[in-house]
Amino acid sequence: MGTSSETTRGRRLVGELIRIHRVRAGLTQKEAAEQLLISESLMGAVERAERIPSRDLLIDTDRVFRAAGALKACCELVDEEKYPPKFLDWAKLERNARVISAYETMLIPGLLQAEAYVHALYRSRVPAYTEDEIARHVGARLERQTVLSRTPPPRIGYVIEESVLDRTLGGPEVLKEQLRHVLDCMERFNHLTVQVMPSAQHTHAGMMGPMQLMSTAEGRNLMYVEAQGGGRLISKPEQVSDQLDLFGILRAQALNPWKSAEIIETKVGQL
Numbered sequence: 712m713g714t715s716s717e718t719t720r721g722r723r724l725v726g727e728l729i730r731i732h733r734v735r736a737g738l739t740q741k742e743a744a745e746q747l748l749i750s751e752s753l754m755g756a757v758e759r760a761e762r763i764p765s766r767d768l769l770i771d772t773d774r775v776f777r778a779a780g781a782l783k784a785c786c787e788l789v790d791e792e793k794y795p796p797k798f799l800d801w802a803k804l805e806r807n808a809r810v811i812s813a814y815e816t817m818l819i820p821g822l823l824q825a826e827a828y829v830h831a832l833y834r835s836r837v838p839a840y841t842e843d844e845i846a847r848h849v850g851a852r853l854e855r856q857t858v859l860s861r862t863p864p865p866r867i868g869y870v871i872e873e874s875v876l877d878r879t880l881g882g883p884e885v886l887k888e889q890l891r892h893v894l895d896c897m898e899r900f901n902h903l904t905v906q907v908m909p910s911a912q913h914t915h916a917g918m919m920g921p922m923q924l925m926s927t928a929e930g931r932n933l934m935y936v937e938a939q940g941g942g943r944l945i946s947k948p949e950q951v952s953d954q955l956d957l958f959g960i961l962r963a964q965a966l967n968p969w970k971s972a973e974i975i976e977t978k979v980g981q982l
Contacts, residue, residue, distance in 0.1 A: 719760075719792065721788050721789075721791065721792060722760040722763060722789075722792055723760040724785075724788070725760070725764065725769075725782075725785045725788060725789060726757055726758045726759060726760035727758070727760075728781065728782060728785065729757060729758055729764070729772055729776075729782060730758040732772070732773075732776040732777075732778040732781065732782060733758070733772075733776055735776070736775070736776040736777060738775075738776070740754045740755055740758070741754075743772075743775065743776070746775050747768065747771050747772065747775055749768070763789060763792045763793060763847060763850070764789060765850070765854055766786050766789065766790075766854065767854075767857075769782050769783060769785055769786055769789065770782075770783050770786075790802065790803060792847075793847065793850070793851035793854075794851060795942075797942050797943060797944070798935070798942060800944055801923075801925070801933070801935045801944055802851075802855060804925060804927055804933065805855065805858060805925065806857075806858055806861075807927070807928050808858070808865045808925045808926065808927055808928070809865055809866070809926045809927060809928050809930075810865060810866045810867075810868075810924075810925065810926035811858070811865050811866070811867045811868075811923075811924075811925055812867070812868045812869070812923070812924040812925070812958055813868075813869050813870075813921070813922065813923045813924065814869075814870045814871075814908075814917050814921055814922050814958060814961050815869065815870070815871045815872065815875060815921050816872045816874075816875070816917070816920060816921045817872075817875065817878075817921065818832065818875060818878075818880070819871065819875060819889055819893060820869050820871070821852055821855065821856075822855060822856050822858065822859055822867070823856075823869070823892065823893050823896055823905075824852065824856075824889070824892075825885075825888055825889045825892040826849070826853060827881060827885045827888055827889070828880060828881060828885055828886075828888070828889040828892075829848075829849045829852050829853065830845065830849055830881070831880045831881025831882075831885050832880060832881075833845045833848045833849060834881075835880065835881075859896070859900060859903070860900075864900070864902040865902065866902050867900070867902060867903045867904070868903075868904045868905075868906075868962065869903075869904070869905050869906065870906050870907075870908055870917075870958070870961045870962055870965045871905065871906070871907055871908065872907075872908050872910070873907050873908060873909050873910045873974065874910055876890060876907065876974070876975060876978045877978065883982045884982075886982060887979055887982040890975050890978055890979045890982075891979060893905060893975060894972060894975055894976065894979070897968070897972055904968050905968060905971055905972075905975075906962060906965035906966055906967065906968055906971050907965060907966045907970075907971040907974050907975070908961065908964065908965045908966070909965075909966060909974075912964060912965075914964060915964065916957055916960040916961050916964060917957070917961050920936075920938075921936075921937065922934060922935075922936060922954055922957075922958065923935040923936070923937075924951070924954060924955060924958060931946070932948065932951045932952065932955060933945065933946050933951060934946075934950070934951045934954050
């Protein structure tokens, strides 16, 4: 659940709708907060548009306040508050994706990032974010991770450069916690495959940089490419097909998942 120093018309509308339906349900803020399992201060902040509600909170308020879908329908509007315009479509499609894949050269993949690592990432941003902006981005990043435990789950495959495992973003303790989190995810989620691309690899198909790939529930293949100055969503079949082939080569060149886990465990022991 994020915050922002700029209160938009959309967020004010959502906050007011939540307040109206709460009052209509005959609940005080304290009573509503107790039923929603959140703090009273958070309930008030959402109604005053000081906090951006998560999708889960909107769905819960719709149920508890008996809003007949009016608050659940605000999920799309709230998404626009959380994600950059060029990333918004990707974030929406990701929730129901059939396959999610990525080759990462600089960072741990977003769906596997621990909270402290996410904070460190956004704190290192140049130009710097405000504290409110950091909180908003961290909340949005962590909310995306619910796709990992979705039913049915997507198939997820990552190839990560070994150098990423050595980049002490936020300091050694943050990295250590992050690597342990990756190992935990690898153990818990059978639908997740993580492979490390060793720095000593002498034949490498990924010299053109990172990529994110997705197959939707409808069978569309998409790619999202990030670069300095922003990112872009690519849907042209011929372009995405080429990158899917390239990702297959990268997986063949990387260490297998079991050897990759051993490498990550070794890195943890060195921190």
